[in-house]
Amino acid sequence: MSPSPAGPQDPGAATARPGVLETRLTTGLSREEFARDIWSRTALLTRRASDFSDLFSAGAVDELVSRRGLRTPFLRVAKNGATLPDASFTAPAGVGATIADQVDDTALWREFADGATLVLQALQRTWAPVGDLTARLAAELGHPVQANAYVTPPQNRGFDAHYDVHDVFVLQIEGTKRWIVHRPVHPDPLRDQPWTDHREAVAEAAQGEPYLDTVLEPGDVLYLPRGWLHAAEAQGAVSVHLTLGVHAWTRYALAEQLMRAALSELRDDPWTRGSLPLGAAGPDDVTAPVRARLLAAVGEADPAPGFHRARRGGARPGPLGPLAQLTAVDHLAPATPVRLRDALEARLHDRRLMTRVGWLDFPETDLPALTRLLAGDVRTAGDLGLACARRLLRAGVLVPAAQ
The missing domain is CATH 2.60.120.650 (Cupin)
Known part of the structure; x- marks a missing residue:
């Protein structure tokens, strides 16, 4: 994706x-x-x-x-x-x-x-x-x-x-x-x-x-x-x-994600899962083809999903007041001011919104509004649509703008 x-x-x-x-x-x-x-x-x-x-x-x-x-x-x-x-x-x-x-x-x-x-x-x-x-x-x-x-x-x-x-x-x-x-x-x-x-x-x-x-x-x-x-x-x-x-992200951290993504791909490769030959005294005779497979997998690996998961896990989202949140849900109206919760590391992957507080799948009709939300162009619940705004409030992704 x-x-x-x-x-x-x-x-x-x-x-x-x-x-x-x-x-x-x-x-x-x-x-x-x-x-x-x-x-x-x-x-x-x-x-x-x-x-x-x-x-x-x-x-x-x-x-x-x-x-x-x-x-x-x-x-x-x-x-x-x-x-x-x-x-x-x-x-x-x-x-x-x-x-x-x-x-x-x-x-x-x-x-x-x-x-x-x-x-x-x-x-x-x-x-x-x-x-x-x-x-x-x-x-x-x-x-x-x-x-x-x-x-x-x-x-x-x-x-x-x-x-x-x-x-x-x-x-x-x-x-x-x-x-x-x-x-x-x-x-x-x-x-x-x-x-x-x-x-x-x-x-x-x-x-x-x-x-x-x-x-x-x-x-x-x-x-x-x-x-x-x-x-x-x-x-x-x-x-x-x-x-x-x-706590700086490093090239080494990115290399770790590349390797993990590559090894995840190799788990689904029947040849890589195969046993070494009987009587093998060491890896000398089989290292070359395994290295070739690994390098190919690294070349095709996408480290982005793992890297973003690590980023999301590296900090907490911004504060959320449960009483203010409940009030916002119960009194939601088109003019209700709302904003994306701080420090969510929110990203769209196809129709899935990934955040530090979990993920949500959305219909295609909601994607333009979500894209505007992530770009900072949403100011009220009506900008998103009340149903979408209510769902995001209940998930702790959206918060009242005064919070």
């Missing part, structure tokens, strides 16, 4: 609003300049990129750890370069919430006062302003984005020199933090190639001349491609920074 022309989910997000990359993270550089000169190539420090007080704050940290009932792994704690066991800062939460791994704010305070760094993980799931920003950035970049917050006491360091297997944008929120950055010892690591695989090389490189040694102040942004070594230490006050992790 060949995909019909269709734009990204919530297509108006990247065009109607100013881009997050240009207006908040890399001010002074256009998207095209960043893509050409910086992306996946080199570190970039942008001073006073933006005021991030609307995104996160010390008050947000206190609310999350003391009032939101956070559980692991939404929080981890690090001290002296190592991660502390969960039991050192979690406990049952009392009557009605006896889950054993909820944050114990008293224990957490004691660890923090003793120099531990608090890491609020997957913040896009627990703090709405950060979730909105990461969703917009992911739509612009075409790669999944997640967010962690790092809260470090004065003159302390959470982690020793290391590298990440994803690109990062570091947004300094409060306080100051000294960053020491070195070039990679293993450029462009894959997701299963952590820095611990190169521990000795990382430690040796960290003793050399740094590429960058600087102090980030509130509003500064530091971009690091995956593989770049870094260590950070809070200065004279508590430091709060956000790390936006960009």
Whole structure:
């Protein structure tokens, strides 16, 4: 099946609003300049990129750890370069919430006062302003984005020199933090190639001349491609920074999808399923024809379906309020404002609409309206047709425009 022309989910997000990359993270550089000169190539420090007080704050940290009932792994704690066991800062939460791994704010305070760094993980799931920003950035970049917050006491360091297997944008929120950055010892690591695989090389490189040694102040942004070594230490006050992790899709990931598609085709090939000859001591005598079949299958393979499935599985769709959704369904009218739900990775394949919340088949008569929806040209339920709009609302694909 060949995909019909269709734009990204919530297509108006990247065009109607100013881009997050240009207006908040890399001010002074256009998207095209960043893509050409910086992306996946080199570190970039942008001073006073933006005021991030609307995104996160010390008050947000206190609310999350003391009032939101956070559980692991939404929080981890690090001290002296190592991660502390969960039991050192979690406990049952009392009557009605006896889950054993909820944050114990008293224990957490004691660890923090003793120099531990608090890491609020997957913040896009627990703090709405950060979730909105990461969703917009992911739509612009075409790669999944997640967010962690790092809260470090004065003159302390959470982690020793290391590298990440994803690109990062570091947004300094409060306080100051000294960053020491070195070039990679293993450029462009894959997701299963952590820095611990190169521990000795990382430690040796960290003793050399740094590429960058600087102090980030509130509003500064530091971009690091995956593989770049870094260590950070809070200065004279508590430091709060956000790390936006960009989990880049790679050529290797595409090669994996090509191979999977090829092997799926070979499962239906009787010759390939055949047994090797009796008495075969090794593959030497039969490798050549098998390689030829495999190369032919790779040449004909279509990686797109598998690649799009992997993309859909790499992130969650935008939020959906069940009460607002029910109200929209019950009071649906031609003038009801609606929009495609955020971050759906919605695509048309023939008559099938594929999304992160499942797939739906449609009659040919609905396809023009669906194409307009994916292009961002639908504003009301009447633009789609009430029956189609109601079906999409019930499936969680369409949401009220005010949501």
